[in-house]
Amino acid sequence: MTRFLLAASACVSVMVAQGATGQGADVLLNCSTCHTVGSGSSMDAATQRVPSPYPNLNGQPVRYLERQLEAYRTGLRQHPQMQATATALGDGSAAMARMYADAAPPKLALQGDVSAYLEAQKLIAEGDWSRSLPSCASCHGINEEDRARLAPRLHGHPEGYLARQLRAYADGTRQSDTMGRMRSFASRLTDAEIAALAAYYAAWRVEGAGSTDENEDQPDG
Ligand code: HEC
Ligand code: HEC
Missing domain, CATH: 1.10.760.10 (Cytochrome c-like domain)
Incomplete structure (x- = not known):
């Protein structure tokens, strides 16, 4: 869990430096605020916003995640906040998709x-x-x-x-x-x-x- 969060924040600061301009980009790019990275074990459940109102990305197919970020960027998927996030993330999409795809899926x-x-x-x-x-x-x-x-x-x-x-x-x-x-x-x-x-x-x-x-x-x- 800690390892993933560190990886998440490391990626995020790189992305902010590279692609994001407008105010609030650091909030939009702090993915783990809304998409918890972690095993989804009951220990995590205690600390998660449970049940989360956001889609859980952990363990989803990497190609799927990458394609969604691309789709928000190009308007094939519409959601103002995630479109802004994906645009600011730019080339960082592949790394974020990989990070979530590699995280353990939730135990449901x-x-x-x-x-x-x-x-x-x-x-x-x-x-x-x-x-x-x-x-x-x-x-x-x-x-x-x-x-x-x-x-x-x-x-x-x-x-x-x-x-x-x-x-x-x-x-x-x-x-x-x-x-x-x-x-x-x-x-x-x-x-x-x-x-x-x-x-x-x-x-x-x-x-x-x-x-x-x-x-x-x-x-x-
Ligand atoms: C403020 C909360 C918030 C933040 C921060 C956020 N997201 Fe999202 N994310 C959402 C919401 C809400 C949706 C669902 C949008 C919709 O209805 O299409 C979503 C959807 C997604 C999806 C599609 C999920 C699916 O199952 O198809 C991906 C991929 C994603 N986000 C990746 C990211 C990444 C990567 C970051 C960080 C760079 C990020 N998000 C930051 C709230 C957030
Ligand atoms: C032929 C294979 C196939 C079948 C059958 C299928 N799906 Fe899908 N579904 C997909 C694929 C591939 C995607 C990802 C598409 C994309 O990138 O938008 C998807 C995406 C979705 C999503 C969006 C998930 C997300 O995280 O945003 C939902 C919801 C969904 N399907 C529900 C259903 C339901 C309900 C049924 C049955 C009535 C169904 N699907 C039948 C292949 C299928």
Whole structure:
């Protein structure tokens, strides 16, 4: 943990020197303020903002992370603050992507009543061929340990974040999926399905973490 944080702050100060100009760049570039770098163990859970309203980047595929930073920079993904961050980071993206990809993924467990998530689980495990919807798990994995090489882990992401991403693919404002497949899948999901899928993946929480409702303080800036 300490090692990663040191690596994070070292990278950050280099980036600020190289690319960032405007005021507040040091805040935007202090990635670990929002994306904790660490093992996600229950010891870390005690010190994390739990559950975090920000996507957890630890252990995500390196190519995926790099592509997202690029997408914020080029406007294929829209979020004013992360666009400013990615622009200021510039060439530093590769190093940050590598650092998060190398960090241990969080240890997650499904919390709450499994039977509340049957609709989502059916879509995830089987898809719906009547609508040409493949199973989400075929690319994203069936549980948090089933790691995909290209598709990001969805388990443990904040509910509001996941629902927003699916809506952004569906309405075409998120275009970071180079082949347009997530746009096409998401556009075939109903609002209720998006809500159910987001709730299910978000119900996977860091072991030992509390269960406050993270939707209350979703950042959207
Ligand atoms: C003030 C909080 C904050 C800081 C600081 C911050 N981020 Fe983010 N980050 C966010 C939010 C919020 C999102 C989700 C944005 C969206 O909805 O697209 C995000 C999304 C991301 C994503 C996409 C995640 C995914 O699962 O697709 C990456 C990659 C990322 N940030 C990397 C970084 C890096 C690298 C830094 C430091 C240079 C950084 N962030 C600094 C809040 C922050
Ligand atoms: C053919 C493989 C494939 C299938 C099937 C698939 N996905 Fe994806 N998904 C991807 C890839 C690849 C990405 C990254 C795209 C990008 O860079 O924007 C992604 C991205 C996402 C994201 C954004 C994650 C983040 O951290 O921002 C969400 C949410 C998501 N998928 C949900 C789903 C759901 C729900 C299903 C099932 C209905 C599904 N996906 C089916 C491959 C797939």
